Amino acid sequence: MIRSPLLLLALFLLSACQSQPSVRLMPPPEAFVKSEKNLFDVNQNLEPSGEIQVFYATNRKPVGAPDNQSYSRTPTDDLHLGVADLSIGGGDITWEALYKLSTQANDEALRPEILLTALHEKARFSPALEGASGGEAALAFFRMVDQALAASRDKNLTIYVHGANTGVQRATAQAAQYRHFTGRNSVVLSFIWPSAESLLLFSRDVANTARTAPTFAHLVRMLSLHTRARQINVIAYSSGAMVASGGLARLDTPDPRFPQDSLRLGEVYYAAPDADLRTFVGYLQRQKAIGKRATVAINMNDSVLRWSSLHQRASRAGRPDLAELSEDDTQWLLQAAAEDAFDVLWVKPEGLPGLDLRSHTFWYDHPWVSTDLLLKMLFSLPPDERGLDRGVSAQGVQYWEFSPDYGPRLWRVLQRLGEQAARKTDQGDTVKP
Numbered sequence: 001m002i003r004s005p006l007l008l009l010a011l012f013l014l015s016a017c018q019s020q021p022s023v024r025l026m027p028p029p030e031a032f033v034k035s036e037k038n039l040f041d042v043n044q045n046l047e048p049s050g051e052i053q054v055f056y057a058t059n060r061k062p063v064g065a066p067d068n069q070s071y072s073r074t075p076t077d078d079l080h081l082g083v084a085d086l087s088i089g090g091g092d093i094t095w096e097a098l099y100k101l102s103t104q105a106n107d108e109a110l111r112p113e114i115l116l117t118a119l120h121e122k123a124r125f126s127p128a129l130e131g132a133s134g135g136e137a138a139l140a141f142f143r144m145v146d147q148a149l150a151a152s153r154d155k156n157l158t159i160y161v162h163g164a165n166t167g168v169q170r171a172t173a174q175a176a177q178y179r180h181f182t183g184r185n186s187v188v189l190s191f192i193w194p195s196a197e198s199l200l201l202f203s204r205d206v207a208n209t210a211r212t213a214p215t216f217a218h219l220v221r222m223l224s225l226h227t228r229a230r231q232i233n234v235i236a237y238s239s240g241a242m243v244a245s246g247g248l249a250r251l252d253t254p255d256p257r258f259p260q261d262s263l264r265l266g267e268v269y270y271a272a273p274d275a276d277l278r279t280f281v282g283y284l285q286r287q288k289a290i291g292k293r294a295t296v297a298i299n300m301n302d303s304v305l306r307w308s309s310l311h312q313r314a315s316r317a318g319r320p321d322l323a324e325l326s327e328d329d330t331q332w333l334l335q336a337a338a339e340d341a342f343d344v345l346w347v348k349p350e351g352l353p354g355l356d357l358r359s360h361t362f363w364y365d366h367p368w369v370s371t372d373l374l375l376k377m378l379f380s381l382p383p384d385e386r387g388l389d390r391g392v393s394a395q396g397v398q399y400w401e402f403s404p405d406y407g408p409r410l411w412r413v414l415q416r417l418g419e420q421a422a423r424k425t426d427q428g429d430t431v432k433p
Contacts (some may be wrong), residue, residue, distance in 0.1 A: 021305040023173035023336055025088060025101060025111040029181055030367040030372055032103045034407070039183025039374075040099065044185055044320040045151050048095035050088040050112075053173045055145060057081050058192035059215045060168075061397030062121065069105050069119045070306030071168055075194040076210050077128065079215060081141045082121040083173040084190065088180065090115050102180065105367075114173040127218040132257040134222060143339065144302040145187065149229055154186040154378060156266055157229035161191045161216070163238025163274065164205040168192055174364075182372065182378060187229075191216060191242050202311055207426075208244035214363070216247030220265065221258045233377055238304070238360065241280065241317060249283035251290050265291030267377050270361035272297060273317040274308050280317040290342050295376060297345040297369070303358035322395050330395075343383050345372070351402055368402055371410065379417065387413050 032038045040046060048221050058080050060071035071080070088098060089112035101111060122144065123137035133139060149155055162174040177188035182188075193212040196204040223232050236244035248268065254260045268291055273280065287294065298318045305319040315321035316368075322330060336342055346367060348357040355366045362369050375386045383400040384390070387409035391399050403409065 006078075022113040022115060023055065023170055023177065024108065024113055026177055026340065026364045027106070027108075027111075027367050028102050028104065028179070029371040029373040029392055030410055031374060031414060032181070032294060033367065034411060038103055039181075039185055039420070040102070041183075043153060043183045043185050048099075050093050050095065050098055052086050052088060052176050052180060052184070054084050054086070054150075054172060055082070055141075055187070055189040056084050056119070056172060056175075056192055057189060057219050058168075058194075059212055060192060060194045062124070066121065067119045071119075071192065073194055073196055075211055077215075078126050079134070079219065080121055081112070081123040081138060082119055083144070083209075084116060084176075084233070085118040085120070086172060086176045086234070087115050087117050088112055088176075088403065097177065097320065115301045116169045116172050119168070122391040127215060129249070132225060136248055138222070139226060142223070145189075145223070145227045145229070148187045152187050156186070156233050156236065156377075157223060157227060158186055158188045158233040158235060158377065159191050159220070159223075160188060161193070161234065161236040161240030161244045162195070162203055163240050164195055164277055165197060165199045165304055167197050168193045174237070177364070186378070189223075191219065191240075191243070193240070195239075205239055206242065206312070209239060210246065212243050213246030213367070214250060216243050217250040220247065221255060225258055225262045230265045233267045233269075234265075234274065235269045235271065235377070237271045237276040237363070238318075241270045241275040244268070245270070245275055245280055245283040245287070248290065248404070249286040252286045263290065265379060267292050268294040269363075269376060270294065270296045270317065271373075271374060272299065272305065272360050272406065274305055275317045276312065277315045277320045277322075277324055278326075278329065279318050281325060281333055282399060284336070284342060285302065285329075285332060292380065293340060293382070294342040295345055296342060297363055299347045299349065299359055299362055301349060301357050302360050304360035306358075329407055334396055340382065343367075343386070344397060345383070345400040346393075346401050348401055351404065368406055368410075371398075372402075375413065381413075387415070396430055 061074040061076045064070045093112050122141040125134040162171040171192045174189045175188050179188040194208045234244050299408050302319045304314040309315050349357045364370050372386055375381050388400040389403045391401055
C-alpha cells in the first residue's frame with residue numbers, strides 16, 4: 001500500500017520519537033576510561049553522592065504551588081530563575097557504584113536514571129519591565145551562581161539549551177549529566193524553553209524558539225553583567241540551536257540597558273543543530289565577533305534531521321545542503337571555516353566504533369564525541385590540539401573528524417594537559433584532567 005510522505009512522517013514520529021520519561025546516565029567519555037586521574041579525582045570540593053544540582057532559567061508558565069513548583073508548555077514573557085534538585089539512581093546507588101559506572105566502560109542496562117526531584121524558583125521578572133537588574137530576587141539568584149562558581153574549579157558558567165520534544169525533567173537531567181561528567185567541576189544552568197513536548201507539534205516548537213530567542217539573549221547579558229563567571233559557555237542541542245543561535249546573534253546589537261563590554265560569551269557548541277541552514281549561517285555571521293570559536297557538530301546520516309528537513313522543507317544545520325545557500329553565504333562559510341572563525345565537526349559513524357549510523361544523540365552517546373566536547377568546553381582547545389584530523393568536503397568546506405587512531409592521540413592530549421597542569425603554580429581556577 002502506498003502512503004503519502006506526510007502519513008509516513010506521522011507514523012515515524014509516533015513510533016520512534018515520543019518523549020522519554022527520564023534520562024539514563026550516558027556512557028563515560030573516553031577520557032574518563034583512559035585517564036589514570038579523572039576530573040572527579042581533582043575536585044577538592046566533590047560531594048560523593050548521587051544527588052546533584054543545576055541552576056535553571058525558563059520562560060515557561062509556572063504551575064502549582066511555590067513549594068511544589070513546575071512549569072507548563074505555555075510560553076510567557078517572564079523569566080523564571082531557580083535551582084533544580086536531581087538524583088542519579090533515585091537514592092538507590094552508592095557513590096562507589098556510581099563512580100565505577102562513570103569511569104569504566106559498561107552496558108546501558110546498568111546505567112541509572114537521572115530523576116528530577118524538586119524545583120526551587122528563586123526569582124521571576126519581566127525583562128521588558130525590569131530591565132538589566134531583574135529586581136532584588138534576581139540579584140540574589142546571581143549571587144548564588146557566584147557562590148557556586150567560587151567553590152568550583154571551572155570558573156566558567158555553562159548554559160545547556162535542550163532540543164524539541166523535551167520536558168522540564170529531561171532538560172534538567174541532560175544538564176545535570178553534563179555537570180556530572182565535568183567531574184562536577186563546572187557550574188551548569190539549564191535553559192528550559194517552552195517545547196510542546198511532542199514532535200507532532202514541531203511547528204509550535206519552531207514558533208516558540210523564535211519567540212524565546214530575545215529572552216535567551218537577555219539572560220546571557222544579565223549573567224555577563226551580574227555574575228563573576230569568567231565567561232558564559234553555551235551547549236545547544238538539536239532545536240535548542242534555534243533558541244541559542246537566534247539569541248546570540250542579537251548580542252551584536254547594543255542594548256542601552258547593558259554595557260556592551262560586559263559581554264563574556266565564551267565557547268559555543270551546537271550539537272546536531274536542528275535549525276534552518278540559511279537562517280543559521282546568517283546568525284553565525286552576526287555571532288562571529290562576539291565570543292570565541294563556535295563548533296557545529298554534524299552527522300550527514302542523522303535520521304531525526306532528515307525528517308525535520310522534510311517537515312520544514314529546508315535542510316538543517318546539522319545535516320546541511322549547501323546548495324540552499326546564496327553565493328555570498330557560501331563564500332562566507334568557506335572563508336570562515338578556513339580561517340577557524342568556527343569549526344565543523346563532521347561525525348562519521350562508520351569511523352566511530354559502536355555509533356549508530358543515523359545517530360542524533362552522538363554528542364553524549366559516543367565516548368569519543370563527549371570527550372571532544374569536554375576538551376573544548378573545559379580547556380578551550382582548538383580541534384588540532386584535541387587530536388582531530390582536518391579534512392575538506394567536496395564543496396570545499398574545511399571540517400574536522402576523528403581519526404582511526406583517536407585513542408592513542410587522546411592519550412597524548414591528556415598527558416600534555418597533565419604536564420601543563422603540573423607546571424602551574426596557581427591552580428585555583430583551572431580544571432585539570
